[in-house]
Amino acid sequence: xxxxxxxxxxxxxxxxxxxxxxxxxxxxxxxxxxxxxxxxxxxxxxxxxxxxxxxxxxxxxxxxxxxxxxxxxxxxxxxxxxxxxxxxxxxxxxxxxxxxxxxxxxxxxxxxxxxxxxxxxxxxxxxxxxxxxxxxxxxxxxxxxxxxxxxxxxxxxxxxxxxxxxxxxxxxxxxxxxxxxxxxxxxxxxxxxxxxxxxxxxxxxxxxxxxxxxxxxxxxxxxxxxxxxxxxxxxxxxxxxxxxxxxxxxxxxxxxxxxxxxxxxxxxxxxxxxxxxxxxxxxxxxxxxxxxxxxxxxxxxxxxxxxxxxxxxxxxxxxxxxxxxxxxxxxxxxxxxxxxxxxxxxxxxxxxxxxxxxxxxxxxxxxxxxxxxxx
Amino acid sequence: xxxxxxxxxxxxxxxxxxxxxxxxxxxxxxxxxxxxxxxxxxxxxxxxxxxxxxxxxxxxxxxxxxxxxxxxxxxxxxxxxxxxxxxxxxxxxxxxxxxxxxxxxxxxxxxxxxxxxxxxxxxxxxxxxxxxxxxxxxxxxxxxxxxxxxxxxxxxxxxxxxxxxxxxxxxxxxxxxxxxxxxxxxxxxxxxxxxxxxxxxxxxxxxxxxx
Numbered sequence: 001x002x003x004x005x006x007x008x009x010x011x012x013x014x015x016x017x018x019x020x021x022x023x024x025x026x027x028x029x030x031x032x033x034x035x036x037x038x039x040x041x042x043x044x045x046x047x048x049x050x051x052x053x054x055x056x057x058x059x060x061x062x063x064x065x066x067x068x069x070x071x072x073x074x075x076x077x078x079x080x081x082x083x084x085x086x087x088x089x090x091x092x093x094x095x096x097x098x099x100x101x102x103x104x105x106x107x108x109x110x111x112x113x114x115x116x117x118x119x120x121x122x123x124x125x126x127x128x129x130x131x132x133x134x135x136x137x138x139x140x141x142x143x144x145x146x147x148x149x150x151x152x153x154x155x156x157x158x159x160x161x162x163x164x165x166x167x168x169x170x171x172x173x174x175x176x177x178x179x180x181x182x183x184x185x186x187x188x189x190x191x192x193x194x195x196x197x198x199x200x201x202x203x204x205x206x207x208x209x210x211x212x213x214x215x216x217x218x219x220x221x222x223x224x225x226x227x228x229x230x231x232x233x234x235x236x237x238x239x240x241x242x243x244x245x246x247x248x249x250x251x252x253x254x255x256x257x258x259x260x261x262x263x264x265x266x267x268x269x270x271x272x273x274x275x276x277x278x279x280x281x282x283x284x285x286x287x288x289x290x291x292x293x294x295x296x297x298x299x300x301x302x303x304x305x306x307x308x309x310x311x312x313x314x315x316x317x318x319x320x321x322x323x324x325x326x327x328x329x330x331x332x333x334x335x336x337x338x339x340x341x342x343x344x345x346x347x348x349x350x351x352x353x354x355x356x357x358x359x360x361x362x363x364x365x366x367x368x369x370x371x372x373x374x375x
Numbered sequence: 376x377x378x379x380x381x382x383x384x385x386x387x388x389x390x391x392x393x394x395x396x397x398x399x400x401x402x403x404x405x406x407x408x409x410x411x412x413x414x415x416x417x418x419x420x421x422x423x424x425x426x427x428x429x430x431x432x433x434x435x436x437x438x439x440x441x442x443x444x445x446x447x448x449x450x451x452x453x454x455x456x457x458x459x460x461x462x463x464x465x466x467x468x469x470x471x472x473x474x475x476x477x478x479x480x481x482x483x484x485x486x487x488x489x490x491x492x493x494x495x496x497x498x499x500x501x502x503x504x505x506x507x508x509x510x511x512x513x514x515x516x517x518x519x520x521x522x523x524x525x526x527x528x529x530x531x532x533x534x535x536x537x538x539x540x541x542x543x544x545x546x547x548x549x550x551x552x553x554x555x556x557x558x559x560x561x562x563x564x565x566x567x568x569x570x571x572x573x574x575x576x577x578x579x580x581x582x583x584x585x586x
Contacts, residue, residue, distance in 0.1 A: 003493070061491055085493030096488030100506045100583040109502065110492055159492070169491075 002114045003083040010037040010166050010199040011072050013058065018067035020053055027053040028064070029223040040193060040200040042210040044246075045220030051203045054220070055169050058201060059088045071167070086110055089160030089168040089198075093175040095152050097144040097159070103129070104140045107159045114163070128158035131192065133313055135284075150181045150291050157189075161196075168200045174209065184291050186212050187368075207246055212368065219243055261341050262334035264370045265355045265363035268296060273361070274307065276300040276323030283322045284312040296354065296361045297326040304361055305329065306354060329354040334362055342367060383553050387541040389560065396537035396564075399527045403459045407466035407519055412512070414467060415474025416500075425475055432468040440465065440526050444533055458530030458537075465526060466519035473515030477508025510580040517572040524565040538564075 013035040020028040028050040035041045043051040056062040058069055060081040069076050076084055097106050105112075107128055108121040116124070126136040132154035144152055153173060160168060174182045174189075190213055193200065204210055210217050211231045218228040219242075227239040231247075238244035271290050274283055276299040287295060287309050297305040305326030315325050330353035332341050345353060345367045355363040384390070418425040435443075440461065447457035481504050489499045531539015538561045545553035 059491060061487075082493045082495050085491055090488070090491040092484070092488065092491075094484040094488075096484045098485060098489075098503060098507075109494075113494070113498060 003080075003086045006074075006079060006083060006087040007072050007166055010035075012037060013167065013199065013201070014068075014070045015054070015057070016068050016070070018054065018057060018064045018069070020050075020057065020062060020064050026223050028057070031067070031223075031225055033218060033225060033228065035199060035201060037199050038197060039215040040202055040213055042214035042217040043201065043203045043220060044205060044207065044210045044217060046205060049220040050223040051205075051220050052171055055171055055201060055203050058167075058169055059085050059090060061085075086114070086163055087165050087167070089163075089165040091156050091160045091168070091170045091173045093172040095156040095176075097147075097152055097155060099144050101143075102140070103142050103144075103147075103155055106144070106155060107162050109159070110162050124162065125158075128161055130313075131161070131195075132158045133188065133309060134158075134288075135313070135316060148291075149177055150185060151288075153177065153185060157192075166198055168196075168198050170200060170202045172204055173202075175204070175206075181291050182209075184293055187293060189213065207248070211247075219246060259338040260334065261332045261336045261338055261355055261365055262363075264338050265334070265365045266369060267363045268361060272296050272364075273298055274322050276305070276321060276326070278322045280312055280315050280318065280320050280322060280325060283307070284309070284316050287312060294352070294364065296364075297322050298361075299323070300326055302328060304331075304354065304356065306352075331356050332365060333357070338370065341365060342370060379552055380556050383550070383556055387544065387553060387557075389538070389541060389557065392536065392538050392541055392557075393560070393564075396527055396539075396561075399455055399459055399462075399530065399535065399537055400523055400568075403462035403523050403527065404466065404516075404519060406459070407463045407470060407523070408516060410463065411467045411470025411515065411519070412474050414471035415478060415512075418471065418475040419478040419504075422479070425479075429468070429472055429475070432471065435464050436468050440529055441532070444526075444529060448533060453534045455530065455535045457533060458527060458535040461530075462523045462526045465522045469515040469518035469522070470512065471515075473511045474508060477511035478504045481507045506583050509583045510576060513572070513576040513579045517569065517576055520568050520572050521565065524561070524568065528561050 015031060015033040015035075018028050018031040019026070027048075031050070031054060033041075033054075043054060045051045053062055057064050058076075060076060063077075098109070101109065104122065104125050107125045108116075111121045111124060122140075125140060129136040129139055134151060134154055139147075139151070139155075144155070147155065153176075156173070160170075174185050177185065186209060193213070202213060214231060216228060216230055217234055218225050219234070220226070221242060227234060227243050229237075234243060234247045238247065272292065272295050274286070274295045274297050276297050283295075287293075293309050295307050297307050300323035305323065306329040307322055307326045311325050311327070312322075330344065330348060330350050332344075332353050332355050334355055334357050341353065345351070345365075351368065352364055352366045354361060355365050414428070418428055443461050443464065444457055447460055451457045451460055478500070485503055485507070486499060489503050494502065527535070527537050528539040528542065530537055531541075531543045538557050541553055541557040542561075545551070545557060
């Protein structure tokens with residue numbers, strides 16, 4: 001029995017005066033919050049601050065004692081919870097892939113229950129695997145136990161997107177991954193996010209992640225929201241000491257004018273270096289193995305180049321080498337001023353540049369990472 | 376010695392006895408499987424009855440099998456019927472208990488995600504809980520196989536036929552070779568069936584086990 005498509009797009013999700021108690025303790029205390037269509041709203045707070053409870057009230061996994069949640073003006077209590085959840089994507093830290101189902105069956109479970117035919121499910125699964133950068137022909141028949149943590153999390157995201165939901169709920173989706181992998185997935189996710197154009201409510205306890213991904217951030221403490229705003233509003237105008245402590249507002253005074261590219265670049269290790277003559281297929285495999293989004297290509301006809309994973313992915317079945325696909329990056333020297341480098345990146349609309357110490361690649365300079373290190 | 380065995384095999388028609396034996400075994404196990412799974416699912420659905428019902432089945436289990444067979448005679452007569460009933464009564468417990476345990480112990484996060492994706496209660500049972508319980512259910516069936524083999528053999532005492540019959544004959548008219556032949560043959564059958572069940576269990580654990 002196909003569920004109705006409840007909303008094509010999200011204009012507004014309104015949480016009004018929500019209250020939820022567990023025994024004597026209050027989990028969510030008179031919470032009011034508006035989520036605007038198309039934005040990524042972060043709910044951040046310590047454990048027990050009520051952020052997950054709030055999130056789970058949006059798809060009726062938890063029913064509030066008082067207050068209402070409405071999507072585009074419709075009170076969600078008037079909607080069948082199963083239909084509601086099939087219209088809302090959901091990703092959690094533990095991922096929860098079903099161990100007895102292949103990648104295809106995991107992603108295609110709800111389409112199957114909705115009565116799609118096999119060919120349509122396979123097509124959909126392939127599109128989603130491409131979206132999360134996993135070659136379908138390699139992954140579609142694997143079982144979850146045959147996947148790394150990062151790959152599992154990508155499948156978890158693909159599964160949440162199976163029914164093309166306009167609203168996505170994410171509960172610390174990158175929380176269980178090691179720091180390098182987490183950063184990598186965050187970067188990729190923020191790119192996917194632009195393509196998706198969905199409304200996302202995202203729970204985290206990691207302020208760096210909040211700043212990296214959030215359009216707006218709602219800070220929760222003791223079951224209440226203490227401030228909602230854009231990242232810069234929280235830094236420049238914290239509502240309380242707690243907020244300024246959380247966003248570490250003091251650090252914003254760290255003076256960028258004194259810093260050089262070397263101070264703010266990401267140093268590179270051996271695994272970032274690929275030889276220009278390497279065929280593209282094995283290179284993509286190696287990038288996936290190490291979960292690298294960018295690598296430095298040496299010995300190309302035109303000097304040192306950069307290969308990004310998207311390009312490698314697109315050309316994975318072509319008879320080309322890494323050198324053919326690599327792009328010429330912007331190049332800075334380690335001693336260049338960081339402010340000047342940022343200005344150049346902005347003008348050239350490039351998200352990153354290669355840092356060369358004379359003839360040797362020394363690091364990668366990412367504009368968003370620089371900002372992250374400053375705030 | 377081989378010719379002696381073959382003569383005995385022909386005289387006491389052990390081929391027919393074996394077919395009888397395995398037929399009773401198959402009928403009993405099929406009923407036990409269906410009832411056991413049903414009881415397991417019902418107990419999972421009505422958790423509060425799980426304790427008492429499993430306790431009652433445990434009491435049935437502690438009854439000596441011979442006594443149970445004899446007690447069933449006034450109720451269902453002699454022959455195959457009481458034997459099969461006894462097998463089923465004994466085998467419900469391991470199957471029902473394992474099914475119940477399997478269904479109710481699927482990890483919380485799997486169920487949580489399934490609910491969040493929009494599966495109904497029945498879909499969660501069918502697509503998540505039952506498949507993930509299969510390794511444990513197979514373990515229960517394996518125990519039931521061993522019980523059933525034993526009791527079907529004992530059924531020879533109350534006229535059920537099967538391989539218990541030549542064993543009884545051998546004891547009553549003192550033919551040691553017949554006792555040994557029928558005994559070893561039942562033993563081999565039990566070991567083979569248990570082995571097959573073991574292979575199935577291992578395969579299911581690899582295919583449906585949580586890791």
